[in-house]
Amino acid sequence: MTADLISKITDYILLNAYSINSSGFYHGKAGVSLALFEVSRLLQDDYLEEHAFELLQESLLYKGEDLGFADGYAGISFVFHYLIDNKFIDADIDELFGEQELELQSFVGKMISVTNIPTSTLSICIDRLYLLGCEEERNKEEIEQLESFLFSLSEEELETKLLEIMSSNGISISYADGLARWLLYVVYIESFKRALDISRFDNLFKLIPLWKR
Numbered sequence: 001m002t003a004d005l006i007s008k009i010t011d012y013i014l015l016n017a018y019s020i021n022s023s024g025f026y027h028g029k030a031g032v033s034l035a036l037f038e039v040s041r042l043l044q045d046d047y048l049e050e051h052a053f054e055l056l057q058e059s060l061l062y063k064g065e066d067l068g069f070a071d072g073y074a075g076i077s078f079v080f081h082y083l084i085d086n087k088f089i090d091a092d093i094d095e096l097f098g099e100q101e102l103e104l105q106s107f108v109g110k111m112i113s114v115t116n117i118p119t120s121t122l123s124i125c126i127d128r129l130y131l132l133g134c135e136e137e138r139n140k141e142e143i144e145q146l147e148s149f150l151f152s153l154s155e156e157e158l159e160t161k162l163l164e165i166m167s168s169n170g171i172s173i174s175y176a177d178g179l180a181r182w183l184l185y186v187v188y189i190e191s192f193k194r195a196l197d198i199s200r201f202d203n204l205f206k207l208i209p210l211w212k213r
Helices: 002-019 029-043 046-059 073-085 093-097 099-105 121-133 140-151 155-167 179-193 199-203
Strands: none
Touching: 002 029, 002 046, 002 155, 002 179, 029 046, 029 073, 029 179, 046 073, 121 140, 140 179, 179 199
């Protein structure tokens, strides 16, 4: 079921990702790009990697003044640092962001302003599952209950859930509470099953991560 779920969610994301207006991490193309990079590595899929890179490039077109996570430079920079640190891409972050990166550095050790980040049932479920997974045996019963919410679906139920997410507020495939976040969790589960390195996911399954160098 996990592989089928990855395929289904990815198809929905590719269908709508380029029409997203935001460039940011929680609401935009940078966060979706990160999810697609993770899928492309798991599946060794060059086609998905190309789309991930295109969306990443489009996020660089952002020319606003927002330094926040949701739609601004902190979120975009966080994605670039993640992708560079985990060898998805090779790039010079200072060259890409220039003045914005210098401004962000002044916030080291502080919380970047985060506003309008929704906390849906899906997002809360995923975050709770990740925390429970750190002590899997102890929390086995609750993990099974929560995973049934995400994975134990018929084709019809899965289609309904995907459509609900897509139509809740227009196109909603944001990192925080939409398809990209769900996709990341499914990739995490599948990577765990395949005994792959999952340590890099530590900073992803948190509702409001701190931006840091």
